[in-house]
Amino acid sequence: MFDIGWDEMLLTAIIAIVVIGPKDLPRALRTAGRWIGKVRRVSGHFRSGIETMIREAELDEMEQKWREQNEAIMAAHPPAAATEAALVGPDPGTHAAPLPSDAAELPADLPAKPKPKRKPRKAT
Numbered sequence: 001m002f003d004i005g006w007d008e009m010l011l012t013a014i015i016a017i018v019v020i021g022p023k024d025l026p027r028a029l030r031t032a033g034r035w036i037g038k039v040r041r042v043s044g045h046f047r048s049g050i051e052t053m054i055r056e057a058e059l060d061e062m063e064q065k066w067r068e069q070n071e072a073i074m075a076a077h078p079p080a081a082a083t084e085a086a087l088v089g090p091d092p093g094t095h096a097a098p099l100p101s102d103a104a105e106l107p108a109d110l111p112a113k114p115k116p117k118r119k120p121r122k123a124t
Contacts, residue, residue, distance in 0.1 A: 016028070
């Protein structure tokens with residue numbers, strides 16, 4: 001990130017010791033570390049937000065292209081199933097019998113559903 005060599009770090013440390021003093025230097029370094037951490041978190045959050053916006057924009061563009069291509073394909077080639085169904089009609093063997101709407105219409109030979117057994121509660 002920054003191109004700082006050992007000689008520059010040593011010079012910075014000596015200046016920090018002289019200006020801040022050896023007694024307050026640990027507290028100053030902790031404060032600087034906290035600020036650097038906050039800046040990194042904010043920049044990471046900002047970067048991820050920008051990347052998310054870019055991804056969403058790219059997805060919208062791709063979906064629009066797919067819609068246009070799909071419409072072009074559908075206009076050039078109508079679906080075979082729709083034209084065939086219009087000419088032939090529905091298949092009579094695919095329809096299921098209607099379900100009974102009342103329990104009285106169910107056959108009598110079906111067993112009744114057993115009720116679950118309850119355990120007695122303990123008295124407290």
